[in-house]
């Protein structure tokens with residue numbers, strides 16, 4: 001599976017008096033799509049924010065490409081290798097184009113135009129490139145959020161429910177874009193989703209997070225066909241677990 | 243009486259009475275100068291308060307809210323005592339400290355009135371920007387400073403509202419300019435103080451003419467604020 005991009009050992013995150021995340025160990029491998037599923041409030045978004053260097057673990061050790069990163073945000077250069085698409089995207093009140101170009105602009109990229117338009121086209125948003133982002137529908141905003149992350153071609157892409165507001169046709173489009181992005185650039189993708197079917201379609205490995213703990217991490221086929229934890233059986237058969 | 247006063251008032255305005263014109267121009271000059279300083283201080287202060295969490299932040303905010311509701315006449319009194327010959331600033335005799343009964347003294351009083359307004363409205367505008375935006379921009383590779391600039395840009399309409407509201411407060415204010423300016427003809431007489439004087443003298447048509455000019459100016463400002471607020475919050 002190659003060397004791990006992330007290695008987490010005994011990582012916890014505490015808010016106030018609540019331990020929201022308690023990961024005994026987790027490796028994320030280069031070039032894989034790791035699906036993370038679990039009930040609402042399980043800590044999926046919190047885990048993703050840790051991987052995106054947007055929060056620091058309360059305790060434990062986290063390494064990115066062999067470099068310890070649990071002592072505060074890493075350098076700008078390291079930080080820019082990882083990009084996250086948030087569960088509830090917030091766009092700039094500016095054109096769709098300007099939103100997608102943002103990540104390139106802050107990096108000082110001058111010939112952004114072709115790259116921006118290509119990504120917008122992939123997601124079917126090219127006709128809306130001049131629109132004000134504040135007038136977009138929820139699903140359109142979500143596609144812009146994905147576009148602005150993809151355009152910078154990060155080494156690691158963290159996706160938090162990227163298709164939550166979309167109709168089935170657009171879910172299929174976005175899943176294809178995610179697959180192609182990985183194939184073309186070899187980027188590592190961590191995909192959080194409520195939808196076990198989506199995890200099954202896209203992920204190489206799937207992890208089940210319940211109450212902040214990883215109940216099971218397994219290759220997708222194993223996860224769905226012969227899971228070892230009873231919670232996994234319950235979750236994939238549609239029963240909620242807490 | 244009102245009818246003839248109104249007719250005369252309109253004639254005064256249309257005839258561009260030179261005395262009225264001078265008063266209008268001084269009002270604009272004093273308030274615009276004060277506003278320039280208030281903007282330079284109030285916008286950064288408000289942005290800082292809206293973006294950063296620090297020790298004593300609540301205290302500073304409480305002070306600003308108090309300043310936003312401060313009676314101009316009390317500000318005038320304080321500036322009067324500061325600048326008078328026996329006051330702490332006036333007694334220093336420094337050349338750059340304006341004396342009492344000069345436009346400079348009026349500018350100082352209006353700076354003190356407008357700055358908390360500009361800072362307070364700017365802070366509200368910056369705090370109104372979705373706090374998640376900053377984190378998302380950071381995740382897209384923005385530096386802390388780049389993200390801050392983007393947040394300020396999101397708040398831009400609210401900042402314009404803050405500046406315009408500051409102008410509205412000082413152009414229509416009478417208590418402070420009366421005290422520290424002294425309403426001296428040809429030197430410190432502005433629209434509001436002239437209206438008070440002409441009314442006392444019984445020159446209702448002149449008072450009304452200047453009242454109409456002031457009304458038109460503040461009306462235009464408030465329309466501008468409402469339209470901008472509509473854009474910023476609507």
Ligand SMILES: Nc1ncnc2c1ncn2[C@@H]1O[C@H](COP(=O)(O)OP(=O)(O)OP(=O)(O)O)[C@@H](O)[C@H]1O
Pocket residue numbers: 015016020038039040041042043044045046047087
């Ligand atoms: N900044 C915070 N302060 C306090 N509590 C928080 C914070 N962020 C998250 N939490 C809490 O941590 C728990 C996990 O939240 P998280 O957003 O990671 O869940 P999730 O698995 O992504 O849920 P969902 O599927 O609903 O998005 C929740 O109970 C939430 O209330």
Ligand SMILES: [Mg+2]
Pocket residue numbers: 044045046087160
């Ligand atoms: Mg979540």
